[in-house]
Amino acid sequence: MKAGYRKAIVNTNAEIASNIFEIKLSYPKDENFQGQPGQFYMLKAWEALDPFLPRPLSISNIVGDTITFLYEVKGRGTQFISKLHPGHTLELLGPLGNGFDLNIEGNIAIISGGIGIAPMIYLMKSLNKKVDFYCGFRDEAYYIDEIKGYVDSVFVSTENGSLGHKGFITDIFTPEKYDVIFTCGPLAMMEKVWSMCKGKKVYMSMENRMACGIGACLGCTIKTRYGIKRVCKEGPVFSGEEVFFYD
Amino acid sequence: MKAGYRKAIVNTNAEIASNIFEIKLSYPKDENFQGQPGQFYMLKAWEALDPFLPRPLSISNIVGDTITFLYEVKGRGTQFISKLHPGHTLELLGPLGNGFDLNIEGNIAIISGGIGIAPMIYLMKSLNKKVDFYCGFRDEAYYIDEIKGYVDSVFVSTENGSLGHKGFITDIFTPEKYDVIFTCGPLAMMEKVWSMCKGKKVYMSMENRMACGIGACLGCTIKTRYGIKRVCKEGPVFSGEEVFFYD
Amino acid sequence: MIETKVNICEVEFKNPVIAASGTFGFGREYSEYFPLSRLGGISTKGLTLEKREGNEGIRIYETTGGLLNSIGLQNPGIEGFIREELPFLEKQDTVIIANVGGSTIEDYVKAVEKLNETSIDMIELNISCPNVKEGGMAFGIKAETAFEVVSQVRKACKKPLIVKLSPNAENIVNMAKSCVMAGADALSLVNTFSAMAIDIKSRKPVFDNIIAGLSGPCIKPIALRMVYEVSRAVDVPIVGIGGITNYKDAIEFIMAGAWAIQVGSGNFINPNISIEIIEGIEKFMLDEGIKNLEEIRGII
Amino acid sequence: MIETKVNICEVEFKNPVIAASGTFGFGREYSEYFPLSRLGGISTKGLTLEKREGNEGIRIYETTGGLLNSIGLQNPGIEGFIREELPFLEKQDTVIIANVGGSTIEDYVKAVEKLNETSIDMIELNISCPNVKEGGMAFGIKAETAFEVVSQVRKACKKPLIVKLSPNAENIVNMAKSCVMAGADALSLVNTFSAMAIDIKSRKPVFDNIIAGLSGPCIKPIALRMVYEVSRAVDVPIVGIGGITNYKDAIEFIMAGAWAIQVGSGNFINPNISIEIIEGIEKFMLDEGIKNLEEIRGII
Numbered sequence A, B: 001m002k003a004g005y006r007k008a009i010v011n012t013n014a015e016i017a018s019n020i021f022e023i024k025l026s027y028p029k030d031e032n033f034q035g036q037p038g039q040f041y042m043l044k045a046w047e048a049l050d051p052f053l054p055r056p057l058s059i060s061n062i063v064g065d066t067i068t069f070l071y072e073v074k075g076r077g078t079q080f081i082s083k084l085h086p087g088h089t090l091e092l093l094g095p096l097g098n099g100f101d102l103n104i105e106g107n108i109a110i111i112s113g114g115i116g117i118a119p120m121i122y123l124m125k126s127l128n129k130k131v132d133f134y135c136g137f138r139d140e141a142y143y144i145d146e147i148k149g150y151v152d153s154v155f156v157s158t159e160n161g162s163l164g165h166k167g168f169i170t171d172i173f174t175p176e177k178y179d180v181i182f183t184c185g186p187l188a189m190m191e192k193v194w195s196m197c198k199g200k201k202v203y204m205s206m207e208n209r210m211a212c213g214i215g216a217c218l219g220c221t222i223k224t225r226y227g228i229k230r231v232c233k234e235g236p237v238f239s240g241e242e243v244f245f246y247d
Numbered sequence C, D: 001m002i003e004t005k006v007n008i009c010e011v012e013f014k015n016p017v018i019a020a021s022g023t024f025g026f027g028r029e030y031s032e033y034f035p036l037s038r039l040g041g042i043s044t045k046g047l048t049l050e051k052r053e054g055n056e057g058i059r060i061y062e063t064t065g066g067l068l069n070s071i072g073l074q075n076p077g078i079e080g081f082i083r084e085e086l087p088f089l090e091k092q093d094t095v096i097i098a099n100v101g102g103s104t105i106e107d108y109v110k111a112v113e114k115l116n117e118t119s120i121d122m123i124e125l126n127i128s129c130p131n132v133k134e135g136g137m138a139f140g141i142k143a144e145t146a147f148e149v150v151s152q153v154r155k156a157c158k159k160p161l162i163v164k165l166s167p168n169a170e171n172i173v174n175m176a177k178s179c180v181m182a183g184a185d186a187l188s189l190v191n192t193f194s195a196m197a198i199d200i201k202s203r204k205p206v207f208d209n210i211i212a213g214l215s216g217p218c219i220k221p222i223a224l225r226m227v228y229e230v231s232r233a234v235d236v237p238i239v240g241i242g243g244i245t246n247y248k249d250a251i252e253f254i255m256a257g258a259w260a261i262q263v264g265s266g267n268f269i270n271p272n273i274s275i276e277i278i279e280g281i282e283k284f285m286l287d288e289g290i291k292n293l294e295e296i297r298g299i300i
């Protein structure tokens, strides 16, 4: 049997860029977090019934007995999480979802947009292969140093030009060099990536509003080439051809 | 114009007896708390909408720029308050209500039952007169040392006999010695006190469920000899003859 | 420049934010927190022909995201109101709406007749209070019964007449149409939902009356749906009510079709809530380039 | 010793806690968290005669103390259910209730006929889904229309028949009586409330269908009132539903008159919630010296 929601303790919770937080948690007993890159947890930082639903966050890293989530404060839920201090507890359920396919061959690129960088750290680490990392941001780049620890080539873009290429990350992405592409970010960006990579393996991490996170409510479904799929169960990782099936 | 809810910062919040907490707060800017003995504040230790209503707590003391509340954890609201750590903020509105009449003459007794002791510390201090203090508890006595700092004679009872008289505080209360009696505690206790003190001035602090705390919703009313009264506005302090008017 | 004014039945509101009946007393208590002149309007505590003491027992009970109340129309009666409260309200430079409750059509009519001769700006007919036996609730369920009372009151009433609808109506759209046909100049909705709570320790209902009225953010999505449906079905101005606690809620109601909104239970968790909502609406209008709320009213 | 068993229409439930339709899939996902045999029963996701893909656009939207959903009866169809899900469910040693939705009486009847030949224990007729055009909702509003569909289904149905009522019914008590008269063996209530939300940035309703269904603790006080009223008005077993997230809520519904309860949205915030509720009920019974839930059923 899987455990339900379990309490974890906040070790650190820091704003690493404007509105972007990194939180590190561990379980009170010395148990380890489970999970593959691309999988996610549902988090509740409240005991009351408002907010009502837990919030999904991708595993950003697992090191020893500590799990890291990287998150952007969007609304009330992430705001509540951002206010937690070391020693505070929150509840989490997971790991959930399918995760990225790690059994791959060939040249690999990772392309993230904004907070889509979150699951990519753990992915890079787990691939344990040579990877080129492309990450685009709007105003402010973050997590570049973490990435550099794992890969040789990091390409950065910002829309305002504050770091790296001024513009979109897809402007400087060179698909011809790669066989496998992992991407996470705004749908429009992922669609662009996919359209640049026809014929290649494109794995993308999808988002949708979730209630249960475990596949029961059918709230998080998307239409795919192979029918209606649950982002929380058959996903969040889908292949590009599954998602962009209209052509 | 009065200020609405204002943020205050937790200095300390400690369990001083089983389920009984003492919380000390100050405003972020060096402003002082206002309020007379017997007045109360409405407290919100939550930003979300569940719990929905603020909780009323009597001023237990004001010293310098710090206010003290003494509270028993009853349900969800007081539980949330009990989990606040130093540095946390909560919001409060007040002072509210009428407070005790301090312009009194004669020999004074204060009689509290359980957490009814909360407003009595500030009362004692403010009376600045010789006072006898009777406090009854169920199992565990608390705040006795705080009281001893202000009065000569403290009479304690516990229902289990763990301190002082074993039984009710009204067993050892000697009404004939006093002209003015202040009381706060379970209604049955206050009624007993009043019945022992006919003809004397008995001031009692009443409780009722509150929504607005400022007299607008008519949720907290009680029937009195002089008509329907709002505990939050015409009270919480009433005279015994107002409340026990049936005879 | 933005314009928050709203004109409802020839009565001009500075802004669309009105304090809801029963949650704002007669304004005195809140006047200690802000000048009442900042409000669009105030709907008074429900008035009955005769003074009432209200209900016994517990009157207020918290629920998830809201509260149950069973106040039971405690009020000083129309004459008490005119004598003791109206002089204060008259001076506040805001629209004064007298909320009128009753048990019989005759009482409603008499109450309204007495208010005709006063300075109040509008009447809000509460045909929907769940907390008094025969407290108008009976009128708020069936469209035909509502038609009857509204028609009679309409004849007697010399002020613009808002009819306040109950969400417990069998069919809110038919109810709305019926009230408009009977002469309502405007509609406000919703009042509280019939609801209850049980004390499992004592094995008794929490309220002496068993049933009480549910209000607060918990009901907002239902209230919003009702305002949307009603605003599409009738041609009179609609005042949206139900769980509004911030400017976003208010804008949702306006986009659903409301001309103005009322803030009820929200006042209990923050006496300045209406002011914050007004300021939030103004900022939203500026940010979104909305000059007049008409531009977004019923836009969805 | 305490006894949590409940017998509803000759079907024995181990305990009064049933997983509510649409919030528990077909049990598979939750079976990873606890043995489904611990539950009193499971009501399946709403089944329609033919497979359905459900609604487009946003399907889930959080509100204060609850959520709006617009799933739209995505399901594998009766035959898909029988083929792919029932074999799994049959093995779980708990009462299996097939929740059946539909758009036409004919569809309902055909669906039920197909289920007659299976091992399912009971049928729960959903005449109240707000999320499908003609998705049964039409049947759930007016007592006369409900009478018609329930009568027809009753004739076709060889299993005990629970009719699930909509809180949007014009008159919940008349609706209940009508369904019982038409042959319902038991009633479950409530389904979700018609409600809505608006995205003020895009100035559009959040849901493609505009209206969605509200559930969760926010609706509990209203649902409880309805269960109370209905349980007093009819003689069949009542299953209480609406916002139950802990054992206290469950006991409230039982004291209001429910024989069993269903847990819906609560599953989303805690997959083990039903187990915690069962254990809480057991502890409450021990603490309060209640041997059998009958002792407190409808006690208020």
Ligand SMILES: Cc1cc2nc3c(=O)[nH]c(=O)nc-3n(C[C@H](O)[C@H](O)[C@H](O)COP(=O)(O)OP(=O)(O)OC[C@H]3O[C@@H](n4cnc5c(N)ncnc54)[C@H](O)[C@@H]3O)c2cc1C
Residues within 6 Å of the ligand: A040, A053, A054, A055, A056, A057, A058, A059, A069, A070, A071, A072, A073, A074, A075, A076, A077, A078, A079, A115, A118, A119, A206, A207, A208, A209, A210, A231, A236, D062
């Ligand atoms: C599988 C998955 C993994 C994710 N991983 C991350 C991550 O690692 N870092 C990160 O910053 N964000 C991540 N997100 C997005 C994150 O879940 C939302 O930003 C967050 O739920 C917003 O909640 P809120 O309370 O701040 O916003 P609100 O707008 O107040 O949320 C209201 C409701 O809408 C839902 N919601 C709102 N926006 C989104 C969204 N974009 N996706 C899903 N649900 C949404 C919320 O969950 C909540 O139920 C992930 C989403 C999914 C589905």
Ligand SMILES: Cc1cc2nc3c(=O)[nH]c(=O)nc-3n(C[C@H](O)[C@H](O)[C@H](O)COP(=O)(O)OP(=O)(O)OC[C@H]3O[C@@H](n4cnc5c(N)ncnc54)[C@H](O)[C@@H]3O)c2cc1C
Residues within 6 Å of the ligand: B040, B053, B054, B055, B056, B057, B058, B059, B069, B070, B071, B072, B073, B074, B075, B076, B077, B078, B079, B115, B118, B119, B206, B207, B208, B209, B210, B231, B236, C062
């Ligand atoms: C004027 C006044 C002064 C008070 N001063 C103190 C004090 O100094 N120390 C202290 O420990 N307690 C005091 N109380 C009682 C205290 O307000 C309640 O114990 C507290 O509100 C319970 O909230 P809860 O969320 O823990 O319990 P819950 O039962 O979860 O509360 C649910 C709701 O019921 C209300 N409620 C429940 N019990 C009471 C009660 N006995 N009185 C009023 N409302 C209640 C709550 O305010 C809340 O709205 C005072 C009450 C009043 C009216």
Ligand SMILES: Cc1cc2nc3c(=O)[nH]c(=O)nc-3n(C[C@H](O)[C@H](O)[C@H](O)COP(=O)(O)O)c2cc1C
Residues within 6 Å of the ligand: B217, B219, C020, C021, C022, C023, C045, C046, C047, C069, C071, C073, C099, C126, C129, C164, C190, C191, C192, C214, C215, C216, C217, C219, C241, C242, C243, C244, C262, C263, C264, C265, C266
């Ligand atoms: C304590 C209380 C008292 C109320 N009294 C009245 C009343 O006298 N007349 C009336 O028409 N509505 C009354 N209402 C209903 C409110 O005006 C409003 O319609 C309802 O509370 C829904 O709005 P809300 O969710 O913003 O509170 C009362 C509500 C509450 C909470």
Ligand SMILES: Cc1cc2nc3c(=O)[nH]c(=O)nc-3n(C[C@H](O)[C@H](O)[C@H](O)COP(=O)(O)O)c2cc1C
Residues within 6 Å of the ligand: A217, A219, D020, D021, D022, D023, D045, D046, D047, D069, D071, D073, D099, D126, D129, D164, D190, D191, D192, D214, D215, D216, D217, D219, D241, D242, D243, D244, D262, D263, D264, D265, D266
């Ligand atoms: C996501 C979701 C899907 C639902 N699907 C169905 C359904 O298919 N059939 C049905 O009868 N009820 C359905 N319901 C209603 C629930 O079974 C239940 O009646 C309602 O949610 C109220 O209970 P709750 O407040 O505990 O959630 C659904 C509810 C939710 C939240």
Ligand code: FES
Residues within 6 Å of the ligand: A209, A210, A211, A212, A213, A214, A215, A216, A217, A218, A219, A220, A221, A230, A231, A232, A233
């Ligand atoms: S979130 Fe419930 S099925 Fe995916």
Ligand code: FES
Residues within 6 Å of the ligand: B209, B210, B211, B212, B213, B214, B215, B216, B217, B218, B219, B220, B221, B230, B231, B232, B233
């Ligand atoms: S709490 Fe509202 S009048 Fe006293």
